């Protein structure tokens with residue numbers, strides 16, 4: 460039974476396609492829980508922290524909403540309810556941890572992302588997750 464779908468997005472064109480596929484699956488299978496994860500790579504600066512009243516989580520969420528905006532807009536337009544997890548760190552490691560914690564039944568992500576190296580079939584995040592994920596992984600080309 461697919462109960463929890465975890466959608467990883469970096470806001471790239473590939474992630475947009477992964478989102479469109481995740482929407483079809485979530486709607487088609489009436490999946491009750493869609494969790495969207497965006498991992499912020501760079502820690503907030505001191506000035507940003509002060510502005511946010513030292514609320515690191517609020518800053519990460521703000522950055523995730525900005526970076527993953529295209530994904531969230533698609534989900535909103537399709538009326539697919541979701542919850543957003545914003546986190547800081549190494550994308551593959553963090554996504555793996557969230558997949559375990561949320562007991563994800565299916566992980567959906569793009570084959571490539573925002574990385575500059577062309578020619579590779581899969582980026583480093585998708586490669587690591589295919590190897591290490593605790594659940595089925597759907598790589599959207």
Ligand code: ATP
Pocket residue numbers: 467468469471473474477496497498499500550567568569570571572573574575576581582583584585586
């Ligand atoms: P690399 O980062 O190794 O240079 P790339 O950027 O082309 O290569 P990946 O980063 O592996 O490729 O991206 C593949 C997919 O992984 C993306 O389409 C997205 O679904 C997911 N992903 C990548 N980075 C993140 C992130 N920071 N947070 C959430 N999901 C991500």
Ligand code: MG
Pocket residue numbers: 469572573574582583584
């Ligand atoms: Mg990348």
